Amino acid sequence: MVRIWTIARTELLRMLRDRSNIFFVFVFPLLLVVLIGAQFAGSVDARLGVVGPQDDATLDALLERLEAADGVAPVRMADEAALRDEVERGLMSGGILVPDGLDAALLGLDDVEVTFIGRPDATATSLRTLVAAELADETLAIDAVALLDALEPRSPAERDELLAVAALVGGQAPGITVAAQTLGSDELAEEFAGLGQFDLGASTQLFLFTFLTALTGGVALIQTREYGVARRMVATPTPVRVIVAGITGGRLLIALMQALYIVIATVLLFRVDWGDPLAATVVILSFCAVAAAAGLVLGAVFSNDSQASGAGVGLGIGLAALGGSMIPLELFPEGMRAVARLTPHAWANDAMAQIVRRDAGLVEVLPNVGVLVGMALALGVLGTWRLRAVLAR
Amino acid sequence: MGQVAQQVLRATGLRKAFGALQAVDEVSLTIAPGETYGLLGPNGAGKTTSISMIAGLLKPDAGTIEVDGRTMTPTATAAKAAVGLVPQDLAIYPDLSARENLRFFGRLYGLPKAELTRRLDEVLSVIGLTDRADDRAGEFSGGMKRRLNIGVGMLHGPKLLILDEPTVGVDPQSRNAILDSVEELATEGLAVLYTTHYMEEAERLCDRIAIVDQGRIVAEGTRRELIATIGEQDVVRLTVAGDAAAAAAACERLPAISSADAEDDVVVCLVDGAAAALPQLLAEVAASGASVSGVEVREPDLEDVFLHLTGKALRD
Numbered sequence: 001m002v003r004i005w006t007i008a009r010t011e012l013l014r015m016l017r018d019r020s021n022i023f024f025v026f027v028f029p030l031l032l033v034v035l036i037g038a039q040f041a042g043s044v045d046a047r048l049g050v051v052g053p054q055d056d057a058t059l060d061a062l063l064e065r066l067e068a069a070d071g072v073a074p075v076r077m078a079d080e081a082a083l084r085d086e087v088e089r090g091l092m093s094g095g096i097l098v099p100d101g102l103d104a105a106l107l108g109l110d111d112v113e114v115t116f117i118g119r120p121d122a123t124a125t126s127l128r129t130l131v132a133a134e135l136a137d138e139t140l141a142i143d144a145v146a147l148l149d150a151l152e153p154r155s156p157a158e159r160d161e162l163l164a165v166a167a168l169v170g171g172q173a174p175g176i177t178v179a180a181q182t183l184g185s186d187e188l189a190e191e192f193a194g195l196g197q198f199d200l201g202a203s204t205q206l207f208l209f210t211f212l213t214a215l216t217g218g219v220a221l222i223q224t225r226e227y228g229v230a231r232r233m234v235a236t237p238t239p240v241r242v243i244v245a246g247i248t249g250g251r252l253l254i255a256l257m258q259a260l261y262i263v264i265a266t267v268l269l270f271r272v273d274w275g276d277p278l279a280a281t282v283v284i285l286s287f288c289a290v291a292a293a294a295g296l297v298l299g300a301v302f303s304n305d306s307q308a309s310g311a312g313v314g315l316g317i318g319l320a321a322l323g324g325s326m327i328p329l330e331l332f333p334e335g336m337r338a339v340a341r342l343t344p345h346a347w348a349n350d351a352m353a354q355i356v357r358r359d360a361g362l363v364e365v366l367p368n369v370g371v372l373v374g375m376a377l378a379l380g381v382l383g384t385w386r387l388r389a390v391l392a393r
Numbered sequence: 394m395g396q397v398a399q400q401v402l403r404a405t406g407l408r409k410a411f412g413a414l415q416a417v418d419e420v421s422l423t424i425a426p427g428e429t430y431g432l433l434g435p436n437g438a439g440k441t442t443s444i445s446m447i448a449g450l451l452k453p454d455a456g457t458i459e460v461d462g463r464t465m466t467p468t469a470t471a472a473k474a475a476v477g478l479v480p481q482d483l484a485i486y487p488d489l490s491a492r493e494n495l496r497f498f499g500r501l502y503g504l505p506k507a508e509l510t511r512r513l514d515e516v517l518s519v520i521g522l523t524d525r526a527d528d529r530a531g532e533f534s535g536g537m538k539r540r541l542n543i544g545v546g547m548l549h550g551p552k553l554l555i556l557d558e559p560t561v562g563v564d565p566q567s568r569n570a571i572l573d574s575v576e577e578l579a580t581e582g583l584a585v586l587y588t589t590h591y592m593e594e595a596e597r598l599c600d601r602i603a604i605v606d607q608g609r610i611v612a613e614g615t616r617r618e619l620i621a622t623i624g625e626q627d628v629v630r631l632t633v634a635g636d637a638a639a640a641a642a643a644c645e646r647l648p649a650i651s652s653a654d655a656e657d658d659v660v661v662c663l664v665d666g667a668a669a670a671l672p673q674l675l676a677e678v679a680a681s682g683a684s685v686s687g688v689e690v691r692e693p694d695l696e697d698v699f700l701h702l703t704g705k706a707l708r709d
Binding site: 002010014017018224227228229231232233235236237238392 | 449471473480485489500501503
């Protein structure tokens with residue numbers, strides 16, 4: 001065990017000594033978590049598309065009110081089709097369709113219907129409430145003016161009296177109703193409902209970077225061979241199986257270090273919720289085993305570190321993208337979701353989705369864990385077989 | 394029987410082929426404690442393959458190896474513990490310090506913690522790296538790296554130290570330091586197997602030398618014994634202008650000349666009685682159409698022995 005630990009620890013130490021890893025292992029993952037979190041955050045103003053008449057005093061006044069409100073940015077749009085398209089694609093958080101002659105209709109004490117269009121998410125709901133409230137405030141004043149004009153007061157005192165009456169009846173006066181229309185599927189909204197700002201990014205980036213770091217760590221294994229150190233290890237009284245176990249342990253240690261770092265950093269910095277600790281730990285451990293075994297295969301198959309480095313980065317990013325670590329699997333078409341199941345990332349991301357979003361425990365994610373362990377074993381056997389052959393040359 | 398038991402290394406009838414290439418062919422050698430044994434031969438002669446088998450890195454196709462009385466195979470951990478290998482190419486981690494490199498291999502050799510700590514300081518002192526022990530090996534000069542490479546091989550106190558061309562690419566000062574270290578190790582009772590293609594290193598260090606060519610040991614003995622294979626002959630080197638090969642062929646026809654070989658523009662002859670034969674020699678060269686621009690007469694060395702035995706120079 002001392003010899004296995006010696007080799008494994010040295011592999012980890014060498015990885016930490018590489019200055020380029022400071023950015024790619026410690027800084028970059030957190031930057032991506034922040035970036036993804038920003039897409040889910042309320043810190044950016046929600047864009048509200050507005051389709052309606054030009055030079056309408058009431059609409060202009062409403063837009064002024066909305067611009068002054070916190071968290072919303074009204075944007076004039078050309079027509080209803082463009083508004084619906086942008087809301088559906090998520091480019092707008094919501095939109096309103098204002099009929100022509102809004103100002104005139106209100107002054108004529110006619111009923112008006114403004115249509116709110118939004119996706120079935122919390123942001124759209126908040127926007128609709130805000131729009132309705134601002135419209136109500138704006139129309140109340142117009143209603144009062146319209147009533148005053150209709151009653152033609154004869155003196156300032158009578159006008160004041162009528163204003164008081166208008167205020168009393170304002171609630172019953174004709175005004176604007178906001179009719180809501182929802183675009184997109186409710187299932188998708190429910191899937192991500194209740195997620196913290198950084199929760200999704202933390203787990204997906206953990207899998208991306210753990211795998212990537214383990215694969216690029218395979219380059220260090222090639223260097224160990226290129227430096228002649230691997231051959232020299234074989235010349236010591238350390239059996240080849242112990243050397244292989246140490247090298248494999250080194251890959252696992254590196255993967256675990258990367259995963260543990262992301263978990264601790266995201267909990268401390270972003271208060272990320274990782275769900276049930278036991279289930280999350282088992283999923284992450286089994287994923288680390290797959291990543292370590294993949295790194296072993298890469299390091300044993302390639303004989304040139306620049307080739308392995310390129311292949312490692314390509315595979316690491318490609319498999320992560322295919323496995324839902326860049327775009328959630330739920331947004332994949334059905335066919336691509338089936339293909340994604342070939343990647344360990346998809347099984348791990350799916351397991352973490354169950355744990356974090358649906359409060360699943362270890363039992364519920366056992367099938368995913370089983371697949372990950374199977375992948376780790378298959379790759380591990382291939383990698384150790386290949387490495388033994390390389391060392392015995 | 395007592396002499397047999399004293400040998401640290403006993404290799405018998407070693408053979409190894411890579412495809413059609415017979416890299417090592419019937420190599421046998423023994424080394425006693427405190428003895429430095431040299432394998433002298435050009436690149437590709439089979440020296441590294443031979444020591445790879447002796448170190449347990451390669452399995453021989455035929456033959457047996459015993460180190461310190463234990464049979465050596467790629468899985469023989471006890472036999473491997475008795476061997477310290479210093480490979481020709483540096484085999485250290487450049488991103489670890491000298492001390493970390495030594496500690497890493499010390500643990501793989503199974504040294505207990507207290508002994509490892511003691512040996513680390515001793516070895517760092519022997520290889521002259523005590524002051525740089527905690528600097529990364531990648532920052533060292535070529536000579537310092539070579540010394541660290543040797544330090545790793547001797548850390549665990551082996552019975553047999555194998556040094557494969559340890560001075561290749563090293564500056565003269567470091568080279569001298571390495572040769573001094575090897576001499577000192579031998580005086581401490583260590584058996585040393587030293588491969589080189591530098592004749593002067595073999596002459597300086599080795600008690601016995603095997604001349605290796607094309608996988609075979611073509612001659613073995615002390616320096617004096619090897620040179621005696623040439624006889625009481627002188628070496629005459631003629632620098633010629635013209636066809637050196639034709640000049641060599643012409644020289645070889647003289648009865649006093651036992652061998653004549655052309656190397657570039659030089660004809661090297663082994664001559665019985667150089668003083669008497671020299672006028673005839675010059676006449677034969679002139680008759681062959683070449684002209685002589687320089688003459689050197691000296692006693693033979695291992696280079697000449699190698700040339701005499703193989704018909705080619707060590708550097709080929």
